[in-house]
Structures are given as structure tokens and as C-alpha cells.
Amino acid sequence: MIKITNLNYVYSAGGPFEKAALVDINLNIEKGRFVGIIGHTGSGKSTLVQVICGLLKPTSGQVLIDGKNIYEDKNKKELRYKVGLVFQYPEHQLFEETVYKDIAFGPKNMNLDEEEIKRRVLYAAKVVGLKERHLEKSPFDLSGGQKRRAAIAGVIAMKPEILLLDEPTAGLDPKGRDEILREIKELHKKENLTVILISHSMEDIAKLADTVIVMNKGKVHMMGSPKEIFAKANELRQIGLNAPSISELCQKLRDDGMPLPPNIITVQDAAEEILKLLGKL
Amino acid sequence: MIETKNLEFSYNHGKENEFRVLKGLNFSVKKGSFTVILGHNGSGKSTLAKHFNAILLPCGGSCFVEGLDTKDPSLLWEIRKRVGMVFQNPDNQIVATVVEEDVAFGPENLGVKSEEIRKRVDNALKAVGMYEYRKSAPHHLSGGQKQRVAIAGIIAMEPEYIVLDEPTAMLDPVGRKEVIKTITNLNKTMGITIVLITHYMDEAVGADRVVVMDGGEIIMDGTPREVFRQVKALKDTGLDVPQVTELCYILRQNGVDIRDDVLTVDECREEIIKIYNKHSAKGQKYD
Ligand SMILES: Nc1ncnc2c1ncn2[C@@H]1O[C@H](COP(=O)(O)OP(=O)(O)OP(=O)(O)O)[C@@H](O)[C@H]1O
Ligand SMILES: Nc1ncnc2c1ncn2[C@@H]1O[C@H](COP(=O)(O)OP(=O)(O)OP(=O)(O)O)[C@@H](O)[C@H]1O
Ligand SMILES: [Mg+2]
Ligand SMILES: [Mg+2]
Numbered sequence: 299m300i301k302i303t304n305l306n307y308v309y310s311a312g313g314p315f316e317k318a319a320l321v322d323i324n325l326n327i328e329k330g331r332f333v334g335i336i337g338h339t340g341s342g343k344s345t346l347v348q349v350i351c352g353l354l355k356p357t358s359g360q361v362l363i364d365g366k367n368i369y370e371d372k373n374k375k376e377l378r379y380k381v382g383l384v385f386q387y388p389e390h391q392l393f394e395e396t397v398y399k400d401i402a403f404g405p406k407n408m409n410l411d412e413e414e415i416k417r418r419v420l421y422a423a424k425v426v427g428l429k430e431r432h433l434e435k436s437p438f439d440l441s442g443g444q445k446r447r448a449a450i451a452g453v454i455a456m457k458p459e460i461l462l463l464d465e466p467t468a469g470l471d472p473k474g475r476d477e478i479l480r481e482i483k484e485l486h487k488k489e490n491l492t493v494i495l496i497s498h499s500m501e502d503i504a505k506l507a508d509t510v511i512v513m514n515k516g517k518v519h520m521m522g523s524p525k526e527i528f529a530k531a532n533e534l535r536q537i538g539l540n541a542p543s544i545s546e547l548c549q550k551l552r553d554d555g556m557p558l559p560p561n562i563i564t565v566q567d568a569a570e571e572i573l574k575l576l577g578k579l
Numbered sequence: 580m581i582e583t584k585n586l587e588f589s590y591n592h593g594k595e596n597e598f599r600v601l602k603g604l605n606f607s608v609k610k611g612s613f614t615v616i617l618g619h620n621g622s623g624k625s626t627l628a629k630h631f632n633a634i635l636l637p638c639g640g641s642c643f644v645e646g647l648d649t650k651d652p653s654l655l656w657e658i659r660k661r662v663g664m665v666f667q668n669p670d671n672q673i674v675a676t677v678v679e680e681d682v683a684f685g686p687e688n689l690g691v692k693s694e695e696i697r698k699r700v701d702n703a704l705k706a707v708g709m710y711e712y713r714k715s716a717p718h719h720l721s722g723g724q725k726q727r728v729a730i731a732g733i734i735a736m737e738p739e740y741i742v743l744d745e746p747t748a749m750l751d752p753v754g755r756k757e758v759i760k761t762i763t764n765l766n767k768t769m770g771i772t773i774v775l776i777t778h779y780m781d782e783a784v785g786a787d788r789v790v791v792m793d794g795g796e797i798i799m800d801g802t803p804r805e806v807f808r809q810v811k812a813l814k815d816t817g818l819d820v821p822q823v824t825e826l827c828y829i830l831r832q833n834g835v836d837i838r839d840d841v842l843t844v845d846e847c848r849e850e851i852i853k854i855y856n857k858h859s860a861k862g863q864k865y866d
Contacts, residue, residue: 338751339723442667443620468748471619472819498751538753544822550848569829576858578833
């Protein structure tokens, strides 16, 4: 479980570019949750996950993971592989000669034996949909979306308990996006993996998350189930977001007098409800 | 017009690890049009787009910009002046340490006079909603903010063509809409030709033309309506359709007689309500 209390983070504190990126954040995220974080650009999402994974030290406040303060030295080693972060623009982190070596980098640092490393690389490559022929390529010879997959695989290969994904699917084609997210959802279910997913795709968040955190100007603006959150389309629009277009449609149909249930947020649900009303189900 | 003739391109051309991407592609973009290129990862979109301003040069065949052959090194400047590029990744495009200097960089290089530069920079920053940040340091901006600055930098060069390679991948929904509105506006009011590469199907809805690439080739080409009604073919090539188009597709598959070329929420609303009202009226008759 992740417990965040009175967390503040200020960039370049005291300097001319001082920026309070996180303001009084209080959050509890239980183990095994699939949390979506949405928020306008610059709202503090990336900063928040970097604090959670121990890369940025809070200016004030506390982050506990399973009751342990991640910024105390004695806990660092234990927590190091527990939390895995896929950075925004993770392709910047690719630097090895081959894609295989890049994915193997994390597991190698964990001192696993060659066999296990290989198993994990192949497993992670499969999760993200990279083919064996890609593994021997230089990461620089991949297309944008392929690089992204390689970078995600590098973190999955470390098998973290908490997986933080900072816009992992930006730049992926729709099929790749669905495939990777489906695999991550599977991992989440099978391994009771805690997932925190930052995304600008309201559609993906609506489909996957059980809890949504809405950030606005460094603060947690609201938190709730996807249905609760996306019912507030107007409020979302005011802070740079929106609801999936399917929810917008269903709301308008309700306005027109069609007795659809409120809070429909996926195409599947919408189709089912409309078919019922048309006597086709 | 931008035109490719039998365009061939391989990475590592002539080496043992040669990788062929474009195999004799014939493609053209009409002046003043708004074209969207779709295609799965690795289908060759960026490779093609990089030929439009001579970042990549053909291994075979040619690419012409307003008749200027991109292979001719003496024309490079003329070509780059006409065709501006916005890339997938803003970090590689931002050069200066202050936002407004970054936006001024392009026009300065073109030798534009300084009052004119001032005007262009301000307008470009306003167009992307980053005017307030003109004195900020780009590397202190969030991903989405940087992307908008990169777009402003190109707008300030006032090119005839702007090629945007997934410019909105990192933006929030409102930012994305603003950028698409900005691009559409540049196209409609200033007549700038737009080529937009995207993985967001919704962004293709307002284009004049949608082109789908697969394996370095063009496999579909038409208006958004013509292309997006082919739901199955699109899914087979790894793409998707707007949510409302998908909804209508599922409804059709379940025996609802609804149009197959619905693209927007309002169109969809109208269609469904029409069918629903007809259905309820029928129901009452037999009650
Ligand atoms: N290194 C830095 N120094 C100073 N300010 C920064 C730095 N990194 C980010 N910021 C600022 O902190 C705020 C939060 O940034 P953050 O990257 O967390 O936003 P975000 O929600 O992830 O945005 P996006 O959706 O664009 O990725 C922004 O206003 C940003 O400009
Ligand atoms: N520098 C390079 N060297 C070798 N091969 C490359 C290089 N860049 C791209 N490729 C390969 O060429 C093919 C086309 O890549 P391209 O970048 O044009 O795809 P794309 O359609 O833009 O994909 P994406 O949606 O992921 O951006 C891919 O298979 C890719 O692996
Ligand atoms: Mg971010
Ligand atoms: Mg590309």
C-alpha cells in the first residue's frame, strides 16, 4: 500500500524558476489497485510518480510504501525493485547496443543469472509485442512506437510489485495500445500488481482503471471511480480534460429523452444499453 | 504540391543490414489541403514524411516540393523554407533556453527582420496558448507544454506546408483540441497545407483526406467518411475508428439499420434518436 501524507514538491526552491509542482497531496492507494491519473499538462502527474518511485525527494511530507519511508537509506535497497517506473518519453533511456541488452539491463542489475535474464527479456518482449527480430536491432533503428515498447519491456522485465506508467501508450498505434494495456491489465489481475497509469486518453482510463485521480495545478482535484469522475464532464473540461466521447454521446441521448442509465463510459456498455432499448437484445 | 514518384527508401542503404521501407511509392499532397496519415507503428509514416523536407533523401525515385527536387542540395534551403516539420518528440526540437527565443530561432535563421520576428513570435505563442510562458525555460515545461512551443516555432516560420508527426501525442484532451483547432485554422484561414500524422482517430475526422499506410505502402486513401466506414479493414491493419463510428458498427452488426459512416457525436446522436423514436412509435402501435 502507498500512503502519501501532506506531500509538497517544489522545483528549484528559492531560485527564480521556483515552481510548486505538488501541493499538499494526501493519498492512500491500496495494494492491487489499478489507478488512473489524469490531469492537464503541467498538473504534476509526472512529478508525483517520480516522488513515489524515489527519484525526487519530497520538499515536505511523507511517502510510505508498505509502511516504509522510501527516503530512509535503510529502506532504499528493499524498495528499489519493488517499484518500477516507465518514464514519459522512455525511449530517451534506451542506450544499449541492442534492444535485447536494453531490456536485460534492469534484470542484470538485479544480479539474476543469465537463464533467468533471458526468460524475463523474452517474457517482457512478448508482453509489449516486440518480435524476436527486433531484439537484435539497435534501439535507435526502431520506429517511435517500437522504441516505446522496448522501454516498457525494460521495466516489466524487472517484475516490480508496483508498476508506474507515465503515458506509456502515447505514440502507440491503437492495436498496440490495446494489446499492451490488455497485457498490463492481465498482469495486474494475475500477480495482484498495483498499477498507476498516467494517461491523456480518457478512453483508456475509462476502460481500465478502478480508481481515478484527477490532478489540477499540483493538487488532487478529485478521486473516485471512473463512472463518478467521467459523469462530471463540464467540470473536467474546465481543468483541461474531458469525458470519453461515448459518455458525451450517452449524456446527449439522455437529454433527448432516451432512458439510458447514467454514467456509461465505454463503447461496449453503450452498445448494450442502446440495443436493449431498441429491442435487439 | 508535394509529390513522390516511385519513391524508394531503405535505412542503411547498401549495407548488409539494409532495411527497405518505401518500395516505389507514388503519393501527392495538394496545395491547401489537410491530409492525415494513419498507420500502425513501423508502417513508414515518419520515413515518408521526412522526405517532404529533405531530412531523408530517396534511394530511388524522387520527391518534389513545388517542383523542387529534394535530391538537389542547392535547393535544400528553398525546400526547408516551404516545408516546416513538427516531430513526435519536442525535446529534440527545442534549442534555446527561453521559450520566446526558441520560437524566434526559425525566423531568425530565415533572415526575418526583428520587429517582424517579435510579431510572429507573439502570434505563434498565442496561437498555441503558451504566450504566458514566453519568458520561461523550455526544459522546465511539462511534456505537453514543450510540444506546443515546438509547434509555435514552426508556425513562426510561416511555411507553406506544415508536416506534423504526432504533434499531440503528449497533450491533454483540451490541449489536443486546441492544437488541432490551431492547425485547422492555419489551413483554413492562411491556406497552409497540412500533413498530420496521428494515432488519434478523432483527429482525422476534420481532414480533407485520410491516407492509411501499411508496410510502406498506401492501402487506403479517401475522405474520412470513406475510410472510417471500413471498420474491419482498419482494425485488421492495427488501427481503430472514432468511438461513435465503432458504436454504430456494433449496432449494425446487431441488426440495427444505422448509417455506417457516422463520424461525430452530434451525427451519431441524431441517427440514434431517429431510430429510437421510430422504434418507440412502432412499439406503441402494437401495445
Ligand atoms: N525540472 C523542473 N524544473 C522546474 N519546473 C519543472 C521541472 N519539471 C517540471 N516542472 C514544472 O512542474 C509542473 C508539473 O510538471 P509535471 O511534469 O509533473 O507535469 P505533468 O502533469 O506530468 O504534465 P504532462 O501531462 O505535460 O506530462 C509544470 O508546471 C512544469 O512546468
Ligand atoms: N534509423 C533507422 N534505421 C533502421 N530502420 C529504421 C530506422 N528508423 C526506422 N526504421 C524502421 O523502418 C520502418 C518504418 O519506420 P517509421 O519510423 O517510418 O514508422 P512509423 O510509421 O513512423 O511508425 P510509428 O507510428 O511508430 O512512429 C520500421 O520498421 C522501423 O523499424
Ligand atoms: Mg508528465
Ligand atoms: Mg513515426
